Amino acid sequence: MIERDQVLHVARLGRLKLSEEEVERMALELSSVLDHIEKIGELQLDGVEPTSHVLPLENVLRDDVPRASLPRDRALAEAPEPAGGGFGVPSPGGEG
Amino acid sequence: MPEPVADRPYEPVIGLEIHVQLATRTKMFCGCALSFGEEPNTRTCPVCLGHPGVLPTVNAQAVHFALMIGLALGCEIAPRSLFHRKNYFYPDLPKGYQISQYDVPLARNGALGDVRIHRVHLEEDAAKLVHAGASGRIHGAAGSVVDFNRGGTPLVEIVTEPDLRSAAEASEWLRLLRATLRRMGVSDVNMEEGSLRCDANVSIRPAGEATLGTKAELKNMNSFRFLQRGIDAEIARQEQVVRGGGTVTQETLHFDPVTGDISSLRSKEEAHDYRYFPEPDLVPLAPTEAMLSRADDALPELPAARAERLERDLELAPETARLLAFRGELGDFFEAAVAAANGGGDGAVAGPRALASWVTVELVPRLGDTEPTESPVTPEALAKLAGMVSAKAVSQSAAKQVLDVMAIDGGDPEALIVERGLGMAAADELGAIVDGAIEQNAAAVEQIRSGNEKAIGAIVGAVMRETKGRADGGEVQRMIRQRLTVDG
Ligand SMILES: [Zn+2]
Numbered sequence: 001m002i003e004r005d006q007v008l009h010v011a012r013l014g015r016l017k018l019s020e021e022e023v024e025r026m027a028l029e030l031s032s033v034l035d036h037i038e039k040i041g042e043l044q045l046d047g048v049e050p051t052s053h054v055l056p057l058e059n060v061l062r063d064d065v066p067r068a069s070l071p072r073d074r075a076l077a078e079a080p081e082p083a084g085g086g087f088g089v090p091s092p093g094g095e096g
Numbered sequence: 097m098p099e100p101v102a103d104r105p106y107e108p109v110i111g112l113e114i115h116v117q118l119a120t121r122t123k124m125f126c127g128c129a130l131s132f133g134e135e136p137n138t139r140t141c142p143v144c145l146g147h148p149g150v151l152p153t154v155n156a157q158a159v160h161f162a163l164m165i166g167l168a169l170g171c172e173i174a175p176r177s178l179f180h181r182k183n184y185f186y187p188d189l190p191k192g193y194q195i196s197q198y199d200v201p202l203a204r205n206g207a208l209g210d211v212r213i214h215r216v217h218l219e220e221d222a223a224k225l226v227h228a229g230a231s232g233r234i235h236g237a238a239g240s241v242v243d244f245n246r247g248g249t250p251l252v253e254i255v256t257e258p259d260l261r262s263a264a265e266a267s268e269w270l271r272l273l274r275a276t277l278r279r280m281g282v283s284d285v286n287m288e289e290g291s292l293r294c295d296a297n298v299s300i301r302p303a304g305e306a307t308l309g310t311k312a313e314l315k316n317m318n319s320f321r322f323l324q325r326g327i328d329a330e331i332a333r334q335e336q337v338v339r340g341g342g343t344v345t346q347e348t349l350h351f352d353p354v355t356g357d358i359s360s361l362r363s364k365e366e367a368h369d370y371r372y373f374p375e376p377d378l379v380p381l382a383p384t385e386a387m388l389s390r391a392d393d394a395l396p397e398l399p400a401a402r403a404e405r406l407e408r409d410l411e412l413a414p415e416t417a418r419l420l421a422f423r424g425e426l427g428d429f430f431e432a433a434v435a436a437a438n439g440g441g442d443g444a445v446a447g448p449r450a451l452a453s454w455v456t457v458e459l460v461p462r463l464g465d466t467e468p469t470e471s472p473v474t475p476e477a478l479a480k481l482a483g484m485v486s487a488k489a490v491s492q493s494a495a496k497q498v499l500d501v502m503a504i505d506g507g508d509p510e511a512l513i514v515e516r517g518l519g520m521a522a523a524d525e526l527g528a529i530v531d532g533a534i535e536q537n538a539a540a541v542e543q544i545r546s547g548n549e550k551a552i553g554a555i556v557g558a559v560m561r562e563t564k565g566r567a568d569g570g571e572v573q574r575m576i577r578q579r580l581t582v583d584g
Contacts, residue, residue: 013369015185052178052374058382064120064157067127067141075140075244083241085136086226089187091239 002030106338107303108331109311110266110296111214111258114273115251116283117221117291118161123248124220125152125195131245144248146190151377154179158250159202161282162218163383163391165252166203168280168398169213176382177202177217179375187242188222195220196253198372202381208276209400211269212257223247252282258297258308263327267320270294275399275422287318294323298330300338309334310344314351315361326351329358402427410434410448419456429468430455432475437483446482454482458496462503472506473499481509493565494518521566526559529567530575533558544580552576 007026011018018026069075072085081088122129126143143150166173180198201217223244254273260266274285274292284291294317299309314330317323329351334344348361383391397405403421406412412420420427430452437445446454459478463471481498484490490498490513498512513519521529533555534541543551552573559572 009369013183013371053376053379055379057379058176059384059387060154060379061156061159062127062153064122064155065127066122066129069128069139069141070145072135072137075137075145086241086243087137087187089225089240089242091227 002027002034006030105303106300106331106335107305108261108263108327109258109299109301109308110260110263110327111311112254112256112260112266112270113295113297113313114254114256114270115221115293115295116165116254116277116285118158118250118252119281119283119291120155120157120161120250122155124155124158124218124250125248128248130249134245136241136243136245139245140247144190145244146192152195152375154378154381155250158218159381159383160387160391160394161250161280162202162216162252163387164280164282164394165254165277166206166216167388167392168276168395169203169206169208169216169254171203171206171213171216173203173383173388174200174381176200176380178380179218179378180372181375182219182370182372184370186222186225187240188225188247190223190244190247194222195375195378209269209272211259214255214257216252216254219251219253221246221249221251258299258311263324263331266296266327267324270320270323271422272400275424279396279399279424280394281396287320290318293318296323296327296330298327298334299344300331300334310346312344312346313348314358315348317351317353319353322351322353325353325356326358329356333358399424406452410452412449412452416452416456420452425468426455426460429459429475429478433479433482436476436479444483444487446479446486450486451479451482454478454499458499459503462499472504473502474506477502477506477509484509484513488520488568488571489513490518490520491566491568493560493569494520497565518564518566520568521563526563526567526572527575529559529562530555530572530579533562534576534579541580 004023004027007018007023007030010030011023011026076082076085076087079087120130123144126141128139128141128144131139143152163173177197177200179195181193182196182198183193185192196219197217201215203216204214206213206216223242224246225240225242227240256269260269274287277283277285277292286292287294296314296317297311298314299311301307301309312330312334314326317326330349337344349358350361351358399421403414403417406417406420406427407414410417420430433451433455434448437447437451455478459468459471459473462473478499481490481495481502485492485495490509494513495509498509498516498518501507501512501516502509537555537558540551540554555576556569556572559567559576560569
């Protein structure tokens with residue numbers, strides 16, 4: 001069972017602001033997700049390599065050849081607060 | 097007398113985490129060229145800006161360099177390694193995660209010198225965050241401004257085991273690592289410019305104990321001096337805490353080199369909850385035999401091995417061998433001079449020890465900031481000059497005058513010596529000068545005769561002045577003694 005504190009912790013990591021009602025609902029929903037994963041965990045998988053990818057591919061590499069970058073105006077076009085040729089952001093002070 | 101308990105020595109235990117920007121042409125996961133001080137945000141694309149729906153692709157050259165580093169550090173290369181997402185929110189990270197490696201790094205379990213390497217992995221650099229107020233060029237920004245030029249630059253992170261026992265040792269070892277990486281050509285390894293960055297994990301324990309104390313992490317010390325001072329300050333701080341009956345807490349610290357103060361960067365336990373998971377957009381790296389042998393073939397002789405060889409084969413003093421090996425260009429210059437001397441053929445040639453001294457003691461100060469390869473003095477010319485000294489065709493001090501000229505205008509030492517009349521004074525000329533000096537320094541002659549050997553210096557000095565250094569000091573001493581003995 002996922003506790004209320006755990007929901008708030010995960011919400012904070014994801015920078016999510018949850019209402020009281022959402023916190024309670026998330027606790028239930030996340031618990032049922034974990035229950036399902038525990039069910040999968042019952043499978044006998046000794047000797048089976050953990051799967052990180054489903055594609056049978058390795059070493060997909062790109063040659064080290066430069067391609068044109070975006071003009072700065074375009075790079076900054078979607079910036080909510082462009083300033084001094086850069087992306088203005090709130091001061092990260094207490095965050096992190 | 098037994099030591100008082102309060103003075104019981106503590107032993108520092110230090111491990112380093114080094115970030116190395118790779119000298120590729122493009123970024124880790126996109127084709128943007130790396131930035132060298134270009135205007136902000138002129139080296140970006142949808143991939144390195146973290147736009148939705150874009151896909152990263154791995155830079156083959158970054159993998160090649162990382163494999164070279166892993167092999168140079170004697171690591172086991174993982175047959176198959178994975179990229180992971182390291183999740184945290186910070187404005188310098190547009191995707192909300194950094195692509196890094198986690199439980200299966202590219203390489204692990206190596207060593208450089210006496211220090212074991214825990215792991216070596218590939219990741220991408222964050223962007224540069226310019227805080228408002230820190231720079232006058234930001235106008236109208238509410239908080240800070242992000243420059244994404246650096247975002248996505250390929251990094252190799254090298255983590256050592258906690259095998260270092262003092263700040264000086266840590267700094268010395270980092271010099272060896274830097275020299276090694278520079279020799280390999282995989283990075284600019286410039287600490288001030290941030291292409292080599294070092295964090296230190298520092299803890300203390302009562303000397304001789306095996307368990308590790310709680311460590312604090314000192315971030316981003318951008319010079320060898322700061323690294324050493326920062327670690328020393330942190331050791332002192334922890335000792336004070338422990339001696340005061342307190343306990344060291346695990347935290348991330350910032351060392352201010354100006355004030356010498358250490359302050360806590362972030363102590364929130366959530367900051368370290370990165371929720372790593374495999375990067376779904378990148379398939380595993382599984383270095384092939386061809387990739388591994390190409391990386392291995394690309395490794396030059398590394399500084400530690402070179403220092404050993406110079407010491408063993410050429411009988412150089414250990415410090416000289418290390419200096420030449422750690423400054424690879426200087427070592428190349430020296431070895432070219434040795435080759436030139438050996439290939440010179442006729443007459444006396446300067447031996448490796450003499451040549452090493454000419455390079456490290458005489459040439460280096462005359463080079464200033466110039467690289468040896470850009471110096472007007474060629475290895476062949478220096479070998480020739482040193483050879484003329486060995487053959488006593490020119491005195492040591494006259495040769496130094498010749499080198500002064502060569503360091504500015506280049507030129508052939510033999511021609512310069514003739515042109516400037518700096519050749520060794522001929523025996524009869526020198527004899528006359530020695531006779532004159534003895535005559536004019538009666539007081540010194542008197543002192544020598546009454547047993548004060550040191551008084552000979554005054555007469556030697558007079559001869560050297562008169563010949564403008566074109567005489568061999570030992571030879572002059574011998575001539576003076578001979579004359580005084582004969583006279584007496
Ligand atoms: Zn890009």
